[in-house]
Amino acid sequence: MVKTIAQASLGVHEKLMIRKNTIRNGSSKQRLSIVTGIHGDELEGQYLAYLIGSRLREKIEYLNGTVDIYPAMNPLGIDSITRGIPLFDIDMNRIFPGSEEGTMPEALAASVINDLKGSDICIDVHSSNIFLMEIPQIRISVPTAEVLVPYAKMLNVDFIWVHESATVLESTLAHTLNSMGTKTLVVEMGVGMRITKEYCFQVFDGVFNLMKNIGMWSGETVPVREPVISLNRSVGFVNSDAAGIFVPCAKFGDHVEKGQLIGQVLDPLNGSPAADIKAVCSGMIFTLREYPVVYGGSLLARILMSESEEKCHE
Amino acid sequence: MNKEIIFTLRSPYRENMDVVGYRFGSGERSAAIVGSFRGNEIQQMYVCSQLVKILRRLEETGQIVKGKEIMVIPCVNYYSMNIGKRFWPMDNTDINRMFPGYDMGETTQRIADGVFARLQGYEYGIQLASFYQPGNFLGHVKMMETGFTDKELMKKFGLRYGIVREPRPYDTTTLNYNWQIWETKAFSVYSGSTDRIDENAARESIDAILRFLNGTGIITRKVRPGYLTSIIPESNVAQIHTETAGIFVSMTETGREAAENDVIGKIVDPFDGETLSLIRTRFSGIVFFEYDSPLINEHTVVFKIIRE
Ligand SMILES: [Zn+2]
Numbered sequence: 053m054v055k056t057i058a059q060a061s062l063g064v065h066e067k068l069m070i071r072k073n074t075i076r077n078g079s080s081k082q083r084l085s086i087v088t089g090i091h092g093d094e095l096e097g098q099y100l101a102y103l104i105g106s107r108l109r110e111k112i113e114y115l116n117g118t119v120d121i122y123p124a125m126n127p128l129g130i131d132s133i134t135r136g137i138p139l140f141d142i143d144m145n146r147i148f149p150g151s152e153e154g155t156m157p158e159a160l161a162a163s164v165i166n167d168l169k170g171s172d173i174c175i176d177v178h179s180s181n182i183f184l185m186e187i188p189q190i191r192i193s194v195p196t197a198e199v200l201v202p203y204a205k206m207l208n209v210d211f212i213w214v215h216e217s218a219t220v221l222e223s224t225l226a227h228t229l230n231s232m233g234t235k236t237l238v239v240e241m242g243v244g245m246r247i248t249k250e251y252c253f254q255v256f257d258g259v260f261n262l263m264k265n266i267g268m269w270s271g272e273t274v275p276v277r278e279p280v281i282s283l284n285r286s287v288g289f290v291n292s293d294a295a296g297i298f299v300p301c302a303k304f305g306d307h308v309e310k311g312q313l314i315g316q317v318l319d320p321l322n323g324s325p326a327a328d329i330k331a332v333c334s335g336m337i338f339t340l341r342e343y344p345v346v347y348g349g350s351l352l353a354r355i356l357m358s359e360s361e362e363k364c365h366e
Numbered sequence: 367m368n369k370e371i372i373f374t375l376r377s378p379y380r381e382n383m384d385v386v387g388y389r390f391g392s393g394e395r396s397a398a399i400v401g402s403f404r405g406n407e408i409q410q411m412y413v414c415s416q417l418v419k420i421l422r423r424l425e426e427t428g429q430i431v432k433g434k435e436i437m438v439i440p441c442v443n444y445y446s447m448n449i450g451k452r453f454w455p456m457d458n459t460d461i462n463r464m465f466p467g468y469d470m471g472e473t474t475q476r477i478a479d480g481v482f483a484r485l486q487g488y489e490y491g492i493q494l495a496s497f498y499q500p501g502n503f504l505g506h507v508k509m510m511e512t513g514f515t516d517k518e519l520m521k522k523f524g525l526r527y528g529i530v531r532e533p534r535p536y537d538t539t540t541l542n543y544n545w546q547i548w549e550t551k552a553f554s555v556y557s558g559s560t561d562r563i564d565e566n567a568a569r570e571s572i573d574a575i576l577r578f579l580n581g582t583g584i585i586t587r588k589v590r591p592g593y594l595t596s597i598i599p600e601s602n603v604a605q606i607h608t609e610t611a612g613i614f615v616s617m618t619e620t621g622r623e624a625a626e627n628d629v630i631g632k633i634v635d636p637f638d639g640e641t642l643s644l645i646r647t648r649f650s651g652i653v654f655f656e657y658d659s660p661l662i663n664e665h666t667v668v669f670k671i672i673r674e
Contacts, residue, residue, distance in 0.1 A: 061611035063661030064636045139663070140498060141452055146536050153607070155499075156665035183457065220463075222535040291470060295376040321379075347377050347456060349473035 057122075058163030060156050068128060070160060072167070075108045078116030082268050085120045085168055086259070088177040090144045090225060092129020092136070096242040097177035099252040104259055114271030119263075120171070125164060125225075133245070135181065146220070148228040165228055172266065173203060174236040175259065176226055182244035183343040184351065185304055188251050190279075191238045193217035196230050201281065204237055206265050208258030208276035210305075211338055211356065214283050243342045280336070280356065288335065288355040292317055292346045294327035300352075302331075304340045307358075314353055317346060333357045367422045372439065373480030375473070383445045385481055390421045393433035396584045398488040398550070399575065400439045400481075400541065402496075403462040404453065405446030406561040410494035413557050413571045414440035420576065424585055434584045437488070442481055463536065465544040482544065490582065491545040492575060495554035499667065500561075500659040504620045504652070505570045507595075508554040510537060512546045517597050519551060522581035523574040524592020527654070527672065531600045553578075558620075598672065603654060606669040610643045612636050614662040618653050618669075625650045630669060633662060649673055 058070040086104055088097025101123040108115055124130050128138045136143045137157050150161025168174055180186040189211040190204040197214045204212045221227055229236040239255060242248035261276045263269035292298065300315035302308055308331040317327040329352055339354035346352070368389040375383045401407065401414035418438050424430055441447065445455050453460050459474045467479025485491065497503065506527040507520045520528030537543050545552035555574065558567025577589040608614075610633050618630040624647045631645035645668060655670035662668060 061664040063611050063613070063663055135458060141458075142498065153605075154665075155607075155667055156663050159665040181457070219535050219538040289470070291472070295378045297378065319378075345378055345456070347473045348375055349471060349476040350456075351472055 057167040058160045060160060068160075070122070070125060070127060070164065072120050072122045073105060074118060074120050075105065075112070075115065076118045077112050080117035080268060082117035082266060083120065083171045084117065084259075084263060084266075084268060085122065085171040085174040086177065087122045087125060087168070087174060087225065089122075089124040089130050090126055090176070091178060091181070091244075092126045092132065092134045092138075093182055093244045094135075094179040095130075095245060095247055096179035096252060097239075098123060098130075099247045099249065100177055100255055100259075103252060103256045107256075107260070111271050114269055115263075116270065117263075117268040119268075120168075122164075122168075135244075145225060146223045148223050148225050164225070165232075168225075168229060169232050169234050171229075171234050173262070174226075174229055174234055175207075175239060176236060177239045177241075177255070179242040179244055179246075179248075180240055180339075183341060185243040185340050185342045186240045187211055187305060187338040188239070188241040188254055189213055189338065191215060191240060193221065193227070197283070200230075200235060200237060203235060203262060205279060206258060206262040206276065207237065207239065208254050208261060209239065209241075209279050210277065212279045212281045213287070214281065282356060285359065286333070286357045288331070288333035288357055289351065290314065290329060290332055290353040290355065292327065292329065292350045292352050293348055295347050296320075296326040297344045298329070298341055298346045298350070298352055299344065300329075300340060302337055302340070302353075304337055306337050308334065308337060308355065310334045329353075331355060367418075367425055372484045373477060375445075375477060377445070380445065383443075385439060385442050385477070387484065388418045388421070388438045388440075390425045390436045390438075391430035391432075391434050391584075393435050395488040396434040396436060397490040397492065397579060397582070398437040398439070398485050399492045399494075400442065400485070401494050402441045402447070403443055403541075404460065404496065405443060405449075405451045407494070407496050408447070408561055409557050409559045409563055409568060410496060411441045411447075412563050413494050413555075413568050413575075414438055416568065416572050417575060420572070421585075424587055429586045431584055431586060436579070436584060437485070439481065439485075442477065462541055463539045465539050465541050466548075478541075482541070485541070485545070486548055486550070488545075488550050490578075491542070491550040491552040492578070493541055493552070493554050494571070495542075495556055496560040497556070497655070499657065501655055501657045502558055502564070502567075502620050503556045504654050505558055505567055505574065506556050506654075507574070508556065508600075510543055510546060510552070512543070515546065516551060520553065520597060521595040522578045523553070523555070523595065524577045524589075525555075525570070525574050525595055526593040528595045528597045529600050529603065530597065602673055604649065604651070604671045604673055605667045606645060606647065606671065608633060608643075608645070608662055608664055608666045608668050611662060611664045612642050613660055614657060614668065616656055616658070618656070620653050620656050622653050623650070623674075624653055624671060636661070645669070647671055 464478035557571035651671040
């Protein structure tokens with residue numbers, strides 16, 4: 053059943069609507085919410101939402117509980133290739149919990165929270181941005197790790213990144229819901245403006261595995277992989293100091309040694325390299341720049357430091 | 367006057383972006399003034415440019431107090447300004463959401479770091495700020511409540527209102543907030559418009575800043591007296607939201623009084639011209655903010671009223 057959970061009139065003859073599809077079967081009161089499209093340029097979640105809805109439609113008899121699918125939290129953004137909310141240039145993931153008395157984005161945010169709260173689990177699917185490719189991963193802040201890591205492990209991701217919490221992130225959807233007691237997991241995978249089918253299938257298997265584990269799904273599932281967890285391991289950031297065109301030579305998911313060449317920043321005008329880009333530590337590349345144009349400071353890669361190297365540091 | 371390049375950024379094909387600062391006087395870091403971070407903050411840059419001009423004359427005539435240094439940075443981000451973008455050209459991030467910055471981080475974090483490193487240690491910090499929506503403000507000054515905020519200082523600007531804001535999570539990465547954390551007394555001055563120059567509002571802001579610099583013993587130039595500033599919490603500024611969408615017609619202007627239940631604007635159907643709704647005040651006060659774009663959405667802050 054499709055329902056509009058938030059709406060606002062726009063200047064000329066149009067209503068902005070945020071919609072969800074509620075799929076329900078059996079007697080269980082359990083509820084899983086799949087959220088995506090807070091950032092209008094992140095589309096991996098579109099295919100994942102489709103896959104989940106489609107499987108549930110075909111095999112509804114195996115569902116026990118409610119699955120709510122919210123494919124487009126920022127509909128104007130998705131329809132116009134805009135990351136934030138168009139018109140306001142506002143990042144929708146920085147205005148939660150919102151306010152019914154607030155501005156249009158805040159009022160929408162408040163309606164969204166109102167509708168999502170009470171879910172047993174919420175999965176908020178992101179795909180990095182247009183600049184970076186990410187291995188399927190879940191990001192969890194330290195204070196919520198104890199509660200969330202067991203669920204994150206069910207989702208068939210490669211990596212669970214437990215990071216320090218920052219005040220500015222208190223206005224995200226996930227932080228707001230987690231602090232209200234609605235367990236919310238943030239998935240990051242793939243790259244903006246594209247669909248990476250294999251990642252969508254991977255997390256799709258994870259979602260049904262999680263549903264099985266919490267007793268909402270009795271249909272078939274496949275075994276899930278054991279993710280690497282970042283706890284007690286450092287992440288190395290490779291930022292460019294040069295400006296130019298980045299061309300990687302390492303591959304995503306590769307294990308690299310400290311000092312190994314990852315790629316080059318090139319100067320096409322002079323036909324010369326502007327900088328050699330080397331690994332800052334040994335480990336696995338779990339983020340790699342996809343968009344070639346770089347300024348000083350642009351992030352090129354993130355490397356999860358190997359446990360062995362970590363020991364050398366101590 | 368000393369012109370210095372505070373931070374330089376290279377891009378693949380554009381000329382380097384130099385963040386330029388103008389230093390007046392020498393000695394203890396007394397006041398830093400920063401203009402635009404966003405590509406549409408033209409008024410904010412303009413106010414700073416006029417201050418540079420005035421401070422240069424004051425320095426030549428010995429009216430900057432001995433042992434006091436003033437720094438003015440008119441524009442931190444003209445890369446966006448020159449291509450008609452509001453935020454950073456590449457990733458659309460807002461430099462004023464990147465403080466205190468990080469020298470090993472992303473581009474806009476590096477810009478924030480470079481600028482902040484130079485802006486630290488000043489006794490007073492003044493930023494020419496803008497609102498995220500199109501509209502006109504009554505000129506005012508704002509401070510963020512961080513626990514050790516001396517609100518009375520706002521009176522030295524002689525603007526009509528001094529507003530105290532309780533910081534929200536997203537404020538913690540602004541220049542103003544971080545200045546305060548690093549013990550600079552920080553103010554945001556709102557100067558009427560943003561993407562076009564409002565000369566009267568600019569004059570008011572310039573006078574207010576000079577009055578402040580005079581009142582705090584940094585310059586010795588008399589400015590005609592201003593208002594007896596009312597210091598009010600932001601919660602006293604009532605917002606009026608639209609309940610419909612369409613073409614917006616204002617029936618008042620900033621600074622005007624409005625009585626309870628007065629009609630101060632209306633929304634008209636964009637196709638058939640019929641009035642869809644009248645916008646009324648719910649209480650009497652001074653019109654403090656007025657939306658100024660022809661099209662308006664539902665749930666939009668169309669007026670702000672200071673309750674009197
Ligand atoms: Zn996202």
